[in-house]
Amino acid sequence: MRYLKKFLIIVVSVLFTLNLSAQSTPEADEDAFFIRRIFDTALTQGSCYDWLDYLTSRIGGRLSGSPQAAAAVEYTRQMLDSLQLDTVWLQPCQVPHWVRGEPEVVRIAESPMGTVKLNALALGNSVGSGEVGISAPVIEVKSLEEVERLGRSQIEGKIVFYNRPFDPTQLNTFAAYGGAVDQRGLGASRASKLGALAVLVRSMTNRSDDIPHTGALRYEEGVKPIPAVAVSTNDADLLSRLLKQGPVKVYLRTTCHFLKEETSYNVIGEIYGSEKPEELILVGGHLDSWDVGTGAHDDGAGCVHAMEVLHLLRRLDYRPKRTIRCVLFMNEENGLRGARTYWQQSNDQAEYHLAAIESDRGGFTPRGFTVDGHEEVFIDKFKQVIAWLPLLEPYGLGLSKGGSGADIGGLKDQKGLLFGFEPDSQRYFDYHHTPIDGFDVVNKRELELGAASIASLVYLLDKYGLD
Amino acid sequence: MRYLKKFLIIVVSVLFTLNLSAQSTPEADEDAFFIRRIFDTALTQGSCYDWLDYLTSRIGGRLSGSPQAAAAVEYTRQMLDSLQLDTVWLQPCQVPHWVRGEPEVVRIAESPMGTVKLNALALGNSVGSGEVGISAPVIEVKSLEEVERLGRSQIEGKIVFYNRPFDPTQLNTFAAYGGAVDQRGLGASRASKLGALAVLVRSMTNRSDDIPHTGALRYEEGVKPIPAVAVSTNDADLLSRLLKQGPVKVYLRTTCHFLKEETSYNVIGEIYGSEKPEELILVGGHLDSWDVGTGAHDDGAGCVHAMEVLHLLRRLDYRPKRTIRCVLFMNEENGLRGARTYWQQSNDQAEYHLAAIESDRGGFTPRGFTVDGHEEVFIDKFKQVIAWLPLLEPYGLGLSKGGSGADIGGLKDQKGLLFGFEPDSQRYFDYHHTPIDGFDVVNKRELELGAASIASLVYLLDKYGLD
Numbered sequence: 001m002r003y004l005k006k007f008l009i010i011v012v013s014v015l016f017t018l019n020l021s022a023q024s025t026p027e028a029d030e031d032a033f034f035i036r037r038i039f040d041t042a043l044t045q046g047s048c049y050d051w052l053d054y055l056t057s058r059i060g061g062r063l064s065g066s067p068q069a070a071a072a073v074e075y076t077r078q079m080l081d082s083l084q085l086d087t088v089w090l091q092p093c094q095v096p097h098w099v100r101g102e103p104e105v106v107r108i109a110e111s112p113m114g115t116v117k118l119n120a121l122a123l124g125n126s127v128g129s130g131e132v133g134i135s136a137p138v139i140e141v142k143s144l145e146e147v148e149r150l151g152r153s154q155i156e157g158k159i160v161f162y163n164r165p166f167d168p169t170q171l172n173t174f175a176a177y178g179g180a181v182d183q184r185g186l187g188a189s190r191a192s193k194l195g196a197l198a199v200l201v202r203s204m205t206n207r208s209d210d211i212p213h214t215g216a217l218r219y220e221e222g223v224k225p226i227p228a229v230a231v232s233t234n235d236a237d238l239l240s241r242l243l244k245q246g247p248v249k250v251y252l253r254t255t256c257h258f259l260k261e262e263t264s265y266n267v268i269g270e271i272y273g274s275e276k277p278e279e280l281i282l283v284g285g286h287l288d289s290w291d292v293g294t295g296a297h298d299d300g301a302g303c304v305h306a307m308e309v310l311h312l313l314r315r316l317d318y319r320p321k322r323t324i325r326c327v328l329f330m331n332e333e334n335g336l337r338g339a340r341t342y343w344q345q346s347n348d349q350a351e352y353h354l355a356a357i358e359s360d361r362g363g364f365t366p367r368g369f370t371v372d373g374h375e376e377v378f379i380d381k382f383k384q385v386i387a388w389l390p391l392l393e394p395y396g397l398g399l400s401k402g403g404s405g406a407d408i409g410g411l412k413d414q415k416g417l418l419f420g421f422e423p424d425s426q427r428y429f430d431y432h433h434t435p436i437d438g439f440d441v442v443n444k445r446e447l448e449l450g451a452a453s454i455a456s457l458v459y460l461l462d463k464y465g466l467d
Numbered sequence: 468m469r470y471l472k473k474f475l476i477i478v479v480s481v482l483f484t485l486n487l488s489a490q491s492t493p494e495a496d497e498d499a500f501f502i503r504r505i506f507d508t509a510l511t512q513g514s515c516y517d518w519l520d521y522l523t524s525r526i527g528g529r530l531s532g533s534p535q536a537a538a539a540v541e542y543t544r545q546m547l548d549s550l551q552l553d554t555v556w557l558q559p560c561q562v563p564h565w566v567r568g569e570p571e572v573v574r575i576a577e578s579p580m581g582t583v584k585l586n587a588l589a590l591g592n593s594v595g596s597g598e599v600g601i602s603a604p605v606i607e608v609k610s611l612e613e614v615e616r617l618g619r620s621q622i623e624g625k626i627v628f629y630n631r632p633f634d635p636t637q638l639n640t641f642a643a644y645g646g647a648v649d650q651r652g653l654g655a656s657r658a659s660k661l662g663a664l665a666v667l668v669r670s671m672t673n674r675s676d677d678i679p680h681t682g683a684l685r686y687e688e689g690v691k692p693i694p695a696v697a698v699s700t701n702d703a704d705l706l707s708r709l710l711k712q713g714p715v716k717v718y719l720r721t722t723c724h725f726l727k728e729e730t731s732y733n734v735i736g737e738i739y740g741s742e743k744p745e746e747l748i749l750v751g752g753h754l755d756s757w758d759v760g761t762g763a764h765d766d767g768a769g770c771v772h773a774m775e776v777l778h779l780l781r782r783l784d785y786r787p788k789r790t791i792r793c794v795l796f797m798n799e800e801n802g803l804r805g806a807r808t809y810w811q812q813s814n815d816q817a818e819y820h821l822a823a824i825e826s827d828r829g830g831f832t833p834r835g836f837t838v839d840g841h842e843e844v845f846i847d848k849f850k851q852v853i854a855w856l857p858l859l860e861p862y863g864l865g866l867s868k869g870g871s872g873a874d875i876g877g878l879k880d881q882k883g884l885l886f887g888f889e890p891d892s893q894r895y896f897d898y899h900h901t902p903i904d905g906f907d908v909v910n911k912r913e914l915e916l917g918a919a920s921i922a923s924l925v926y927l928l929d930k931y932g933l934d
Contacts, residue, residue, distance in 0.1 A: 040636045168912075169507045171862065206912060365832070365891050367863065395638065396834065424832050424891060426912045445635075445673060445893045 031391050031463070034316075035456045039395065041315050042452035048304035048311075049444045051079060052363070055303065056294035056439040063124075063291040064331040065097025065262040072287050073265045076303060076328050080269035083311055087272075090265035093341040095331045097262050098125055100291055101255030106200075106229055109135055110249040111242045118239070119232040120200075121212040121292060122254045123184060124334045127225040129198065133253030134159070134227065136197045140243050144182055144190045156195030159250050161243075162187045163202045163236050166429070173425040174361065177204055181215075188228040189220040198227045198252055202236040205429045210234050213433045214290050216334045227254050266338045267328040269310060273462075275321040281461050282325050282356035283309045283454055286332035286339075286407055293437035297428060301363030301447060303328045305421065308451035309458055320462045322354060329407040332360070336406060343410035355461045357419040357454055358405025362431075363447040364423035366395065369457060370402030372409075372418040381417050381466045388460050397453055417466060421454055498858050498930070501783075502923045506862065508782050509919035515771035515778075516911045518546055519830070522770065523761035523906040530591075530758040531798040532564025532729040539754050540732045543770060543795050547736035550778055554739075557732035560808040562798045564729050565592055567758055568722030573667075573696055576602055577716035578709045585706070586699040587667075588679040588759060589721045590651060591801045594692040596665065600720030601626070601694065603664045607710050611649055611657045623662030626717050628710075629654045630669045630703050633896070640892040641828065644671055648682075655695040656687040665694045665719055669703040672896045677701050680900045681757050683801045694721050731797045733805045736777060740789040740929075748928050749792050749823035750776045750921055753799035753806075753874055760904035764895060768830030768914060770795050772888065775918035776925055787929045789821060796874040799827070803873060810877035822928045824886040824921055825872025829898075830914040831890035833862065836924060837869030839876075839885040848884050848933045855927050864920055884933060888921055 042048075055062075055072060062069040073090065080088045106120035122128075136157060141147050142164040147155060162183035166176035181204055188199045203213040212230045219225045229252060231239070242248050267287060273279065285302020289295020306326045313324065330338035346353070357369070371382055386399060403409075404418035412418060423446070431437040509515075522529075522539060529536040540557065547555045573587035589595075603624060608614050609631040614622060629650035633643035648671055655666045670680040679697045686692045696719060698706070709715050734754060740746065752769020756762020773793045780791065797805035813820070824836070838849055853866060870876075871885035879885060890913070898904040 039638070043635045168510045171506070171916075173912075365893050426832050426916070427910055430910070443894055443897070445640075449638075449893070 028391070031460065034459060035391055037316055038312055038455045038459065039452040041312055042308065042448045042455070043445065045315060046308060046448045046451060048308040048447055048451050051304040051307060052296060052300050052442060052447065053439055055300045056296045060294050061291045062287060062289045062295055063098065064095040064264060064288045064334060065259065066291065069264060069288055069330070073267055076267045076287060076307065079307060080267065080326065083269065083314055085269045085271055085310060088269040091268055091341060091345070092263055092265055093330055093337045094261045095264045095337050096335050097259040098334060099256060099259060101128060101257060104229060105133065105251070105253040106231065107251055108239065108242065108248060109251040110247070112245040113242060116238065118235045119210045119212050120229045121214040122256045123201065123228040123230055124214055124216040124290065126188070126217055126228045126254065126256055128255045128257050129227045129253050133251055134198050135249060135251040138200070138239065138243065138248045138250050140240055144186060147190050147194065152194045155191060158196055159198045159200060160187070160191040160196045161200040161239060163240055165202060165233070166204070166206045168206060173206060173429050176206060177429060180204055184215050184230065185218055186220065188217050188226055189223045192223050192226045196226060200250065201228060201230050203230045203233050204432065205233060207430055208233050208237070211434050211436060214292060215433045227252065229254060264330045264338070266330050266342055269326045271310060271313065271320055271324045273322040274319050277323045279322040279352055279354040279465065280325055281322055281458055282327055282353055282408065283458060284327040284329055284356070284407055285359045286330070287328040288331050288333050290333060290433050292435045294439065296437050296439050296442050297362035297431050298433065298437055299332070299360045301442060301450070302359035304447070305359040305451045305454055309455045312451065312455045318459070322462050322465070324458060324462065332407055339407040339410060346411065347413070351414065352416065353411045353414045354416045354466055355419060356404070356408040356411050356416065357421060357457060358408045359421040359450065359454060360405045360407070361421065361425065362423055362428045363442045363450055364427060365446045366397055366421070366423050366450050366453040368392070368398035368400065368422050370400055370404060370420040370422055372402065372404045372412070374412050374415045377415045384466055385417065391460065392456065395453060395456070419457065421450065423450055495858070498927065501926060502858060504783055505779055505922045505926065506919040508779055509775065509915045509922070510912065512782060513775060513915045513918060515775040515914055515918050518771045518774060519763060519767050519909060519914065520906055522767045523763045527761050528758045529754060529756045529762055530565065531562040531731060531755045531801060532726065533758065536731060536755055536797070540734055543734045543754060543774065546774060547734065547793065550736065550781055552736045552738055552777060555736040558735055558808060558812070559730055559732055560797055560805045561728045562731045562804050563802050564726040565801060566723065566726060568595060568724060571696060572600065572718070572720040573698065574718050575706065575709065575715060576718040577714070579712040580709060583705065585702045586677045586679050587696045588681040589723045590668065590695040590697055591681055591683040591757065593655070593684055593695045593721065593723055595722045595724050596694045596720050600718055601665050602716060602718040605667070605706065605710065605715045605717050607707055611653060614657050614661065619661045622658060625663055626665045626667060627654070627658040627663045628667040628706060630707055632669060632700070633671070633673045635673060640673060640896050643673060644896060647671060651682050651697065652685055653687070655684050655693055656690045659690050659693045663693060667717065668695060668697050670697045670700050671899065672700060674897055675700050675704070678901050678903060681759060682900045694719065696721060731805070733797050733809055734795040736793045738777060738780065738787055738791045741786050742788040744790045746789040746819060746821040746932065747792055748789055748925055749794055749820055749875065750925060751794040751796055751823070751874055752826045753797070754795040755798050755800050757800060757900050759902045761906065763904050763906050763909050764829035764898050765900065765904060766799070766827045768909060768917070769826035771914070772826040772918045772921055776922045779918065779922045785926070789929045789932070791925060791929065799874055806874040806877060813878065814880070818881065819883065820878045820881045821883045821933055822886065823871070823875040823878050823883065824888060824924060825875045826888040826917065826921060827872050827874070828888065828892065829890055829895045830909045830917055831894060832913045833864055833888070833890050833917050833920040835859070835865035835867065835889050837867055837871060837887040837889055839869065839871045839879070841879050841882045844882045851933055852884065858927065859923065862920060862923070886924065888917065890917055
């Protein structure tokens with residue numbers, strides 16, 4: 001089916017193109033020329049790599065409510081200010097302030113091979129274990145459904161160990177992530193309902209290594225919150241092997257907790273449209289990151305992509321017809337408060353986002369965009385965008401139907417198109433939510449090509465609009 | 468023009484596909500299904516990553532004539548033996564044995580900012596400087612033509628510093644490499660003809676860093692060989708800045724030299740064809756590497772790609788109609804002796820390579836194949852291959868006209884098709900010919916996807932042949 005769909009997209013694109021190019025070759029040449037200039041400028045006069053260096057190496061991890069998140073707001077506001085935009089402003093929002101506390105202690109306390117220290121990180125939003133920690137027998141499961149099936153008799157008083165790995169045959173690693181992440185998000189709630197004391201979750205990655213991956217959980221309504229930690233894939237495999245040999249008890253101690261909420265901000269910069277300023281084209285990423293690592297691919301890359309789009313258009317003296325707005329969202333990782341605030345204010349003011357593009361899949365070599373939209377308008381508008389494929393394909397960019405980004409999903413009812421920037425996905429989950437997501441694992445050219453790709457799409461959206 | 472060409476390829480592919488799929492949908496479904504199995508198997512039961520670990524981390528750099536090159540011959544022969552092929556054999560060839568000698572000493576000896584040690588590596592095949600080294604004034608040039616233009620009066624008695632950088636606007640970094648590498652290959656010869664004492668060459672990379680990149684030079688007939696070293700891009704920039712401020716003298720001492728030639732081998736394994744065994748489909752890489760680093764991307768990746776193709780076909784119980792031959796060539800880096808031996812014996816025996824595919828652009832995410840061939844047959848055969856695009860595109864694979872690989876170029880007169888496996892190029896020249904081209908910079912999934920991509924093309928070539 002995927003194969004057929006891809007094929008049809010190619011056919012459609014060619015038919016559209018034959019039509020387009022027959023009618024307007026000088027136009028297409030002008031577009032090709034301008035897009036070439038965007039790429040040349042990004043690769044020779046870009047700022048995104050230096051911005052990312054500052055944001056990651058000098059400011060660091062930017063968890064919502066942290067001093068570093070505040071510094072990131074200030075830094076990116078200053079950088080946007082330096083671009084001579086028409087306006088730069090901060091949109092306040094209240095954010096949760098979760099802190100990890102003391103380093104997690106997680107170890108196998110009893111097993112056929114004795115005690116073993118595990119590489120672990122508390123999941124974001126998790127409660128702590130209390131000062132003395134928790135020690136209990138471990139039961140391994142592969143899914144939320146299995147917990148349900150096992151029932152209270154098997155689960156009560158245990159530490160539930162979720163160990164369903166990524167499906168390695170998924171070509172796009174985000175599909176593998178999507179197939180596993182319910183364990184991290186809801187595993188604690190479902191185990192708690194049946195009397196579990198805590199949960200361990202296999203890290204969300206394809207790799208076999210010793211690096212634990214944090215990430216958010218959500219406690220469902222009315223559930224008693226229990227502690228949850230991620231363990232590295234190597235340690236998950238070890239634990240699973242030991243459980244086949246005999247009973248295993250794990251001890252864990254975490255002191256993570258919430259402090260009081262803080263006021264933080266979405267950082268916003270705009271170039272006003274000269275003809276249709278009321279039609280908005282949004283480019284964005286999220287400014288917050290996890291506390292471990294420095295959030296280089298997730299999502300420092302997306303922020304500097306969005307900033308670079310405005311920078312490139314300015315560098316090229318491009319005067320947009322429509323308003324181009326860069327939004328650096330706060331609190332995507334553990335609350336989405338910045339995005340919700342943005343959606344509400346935008347809808348209250350009856351704004352129209354002709355298009356919104358989010359970059360939140362890392363700073364790798366661009367492969368294209370996923371496109372989403374309200375069902376009433378999607379097919380018609382998607383067809384218009386598909387017609388631009390011949391301009392994008394020389395840069396290795398495709399277009400496919402698919403989800404856009406967490407921060408822009410709430411704009412769908414405005415009936416524009418929502419785009420997710422799609423770079424190569426193979427390495428993303430090597431780094432995602434870990435201590436090694438740092439500046440050194442971002443390649444300068446790959447990052448720059450991403451900014452140029454997004455700017456090219458913005459140029460076409462601005463020039464032609466979407467009927 | 469590139470844009471137009473890409474567009475035409477898409478049109479052609481769709482027209483062919485409409486035709487193909489109208490006539491034989493079950494066939495196409497069978498092909499799609501088998502290719503999916505190839506990818507699934509590569510991603511779950513592949514051996515290439517472990518083989519590469521051994522070849523790089525345990526054997527190491529494999530310069531022709533070195534003990535490590537001999538170990539690599541032995542190791543890969545054993546691994547091919549373990550695959551239950553129809554035959555595995557070693558094809559002897561004589562190879563040069565160049566050694567680097569003592570660590571290079573290269574420093575700015577006089578300049579407006581005093582003395583500075585430079586990060587440098589002798590170029591492969593270079594002569595040494597003699598025990599006492601060479602000290603001389605430096606003159607910076609941007610091209611071989613500039614040296615010609617300056618003439619003997621400016622060049623004699625000097626150290627010539629070639630400093631034309633990569634063109635960063637080239638999307639494919641191999642195009643940038645192609646635009647700069649004449650300085651490394653022929654810079655010493657052209658400077659020597661006009662009386663230069665030695666040359667410095669800016670490292671062949673897009674990056675700004677402190678890592679020198681070695682690589683081969685060639686002394687032209689009748690030229691007095693002079694020493695040549697690569698300096699890191701940061702040091703090249705420094706040297707250039709200093710030269711703008713005043714005279715600069717550099718001291719260099721290298722002790723590199725040739726030992727006597729050694730007998731080495733191409734390592735070859737085959738699965739015999741069941742219907743047309745005389746039609747050969749070759750998959751190959753080169754087994755030798757530079758002495759610095761461990762040749763992981765260049766070209767350990769290509770070797771294990773080629774081996775994995777046979778492994779995957781065996782795993783899937785595929786009985787080829789045609790003979791599938793894996794060739795690990797010796798001495799690509801500084802002589803091409805293995806390839807030349809192979810071509811001669813193949814032509815002498817009137818073999819017919821229906822197709823040859825080389826992987827020598829690293830183990831990154833696959834983007835497709837470049838295709839080359841004898842002008843008498845190219846267009847006809849290329850059209851047949853283009854018809855397979857709908858089967859390859861779901862895996863992100865395209866096909867474009869372009870050079871194949873150094874080790875297979877000499878098979879062109881057999882009038883089959885020559886393919887170069889084309890992975891994403893952005894990071895290749897971060898590592899190429901440097902101490903950091905090691906196992907840790909290869910991603911497991913990216914490597915596996917490459918092997919699966921090549922195996923898929925081999926499957927189609929074997930099943931359908933080329934008329």
